[in-house]
Amino acid sequence: MKATAQAGANIAFVKYWGALDAELHLPLNNSISLTLDQATTLVTVEFSPHVGEDVGEDVIELEGRRAEGRLRERVVRFLDHLRRLSGSRDRARVASQSTFPVATGLASSASLFAGMAVAGLAALGLALEPREVSTIARLGSGSAARSVFGGWVEWVAGGRHEDSYAYPLKPADWWPVRDVIVIVSQEPKEMPSLAGHAAARTSPCFAGRLASTSEHLALARTAILTRDLEALGTVAEAEALLLHAVSMTTDPPALYWLPATVAVMRQVWAWRREGVPAYFTLDAGPNVHVLTTPEDTPRVATGLCAIDGVQRTIVCQPGGPPVLGDVHLF
Structure with missing residues (x-):
């Protein structure tokens, strides 16, 4: 099945810098951000046994280019987590397209992995509560935990995977900054x-x-x-x-x-x-x-x-x- 999601990047007012656990992207402190409406990433995810039949691996194309090296490894690890959740063994195809320059300090990884989490779960037929989606998105990029929600958001540092999640402080229409x-x-x-x-x-x-x-x-x-x-x-x-x-x-x-x-x-x-x-x-x-x-x-x-x-x-x-x-x- 295939699904597509659009997610916004966010700008943090209180920052996340330095990790308690680098593998799980657990931060050392809470952070607060605003999700943005014009800095977005569109992500399509498909899981199918027919994907990548010729190469025997996931097909990942981000911003029109085939992902390679550490970026590819990071995305594959995230897809592996989604597969474990669903019990799927299918290969995946992923594509993304952003409205702003990526890898330039504008939280493109947040919008990418928030979109990938929402689209990937939908493609696998999994319906989860937003808090759990936030913890899943965090495994791809810490700040993606915040981009799972709109508006004004706080990310709780926690000390374990289950306890490190974001939640909305106020909705997008609270304050027209x-x-x-x-x-x-x-x-x-x-x-x-x-x-x-x-x-x-x-x-x-x-x-x-x-x-x-x-x-x-x-x-x-x-x-x-x-x-x-x-x-x-x-x-x-x-x-x-x-x-x-x-x-x-x-x-x-x-x-x-x-x-x-x-x-x-x-x-x-x-x-x-x-x-x-x-x-x-x-x-x-x-x-x-x-x-x-x-x-x-x-x-x-x-x-x-x-x-x-x-x-x-x-x-x-x-x-x-x-x-x-x-x-x-x-």
Whole structure:
């Protein structure tokens, strides 16, 4: 059977960086994010004994290219978990197509594995509760646990597979914040997030960042519940800078920023001095998210596009959970 799902990437305000268990993608702290409506991945999954008959293996094509190396191994491990759940021995075919640059620090693995979880379970005829789907998606990518839900989401760290899951804090229509994604590079980042997580503990900044997360989580929850953009933006910026302080000081170090990254951050600070409600955050990559109000979005998006090195912007609203559809990629 074949199924297709569309899932949104998410942007974390309180970050996940460094793992308790790298194999199960168990984090060391809770995290909070927003699922996005215009940064999405469409994933088609089919399980059939006829798939890959000529090569005797799963057929995996991501973003129009045959998956190879570690990426292929990661997807196959995820498919193996789905097969164990269902008792299936069929080979799988997987295809994906995203609306934004992948492997550039924009949570493409979150939307990929959330979509793959929803589509794969549907293709196998398995109907599970969202919490369990979240734990399954996490096995592909930690942040995928959050993309199983729409809107404002918290991922519980837990200490075991069953206890590490995401849940919705508020739905997508709770608060019409805008997230302007600023694309300054479409090239895959030099250090993938999995390698960054593995190196995180070598940073002298790691313990300090981790110690701040409880306070930041409380502040972010309150900001979301009270729709306080200044409070949420302040936490989001602090978390972003702390994450990159860690990544820059690991062994080996990872400097994700480009000159345009810094220029965007400086412009956001300049706008705030002028009274424009704009706040930045970014995950492990050079591309930046700028949070603002619906009313200020046109000015912010236009101004960001005028910065040297900015290639384009994607204006996002809060998005919903993954949805199944009948338009397949193969």
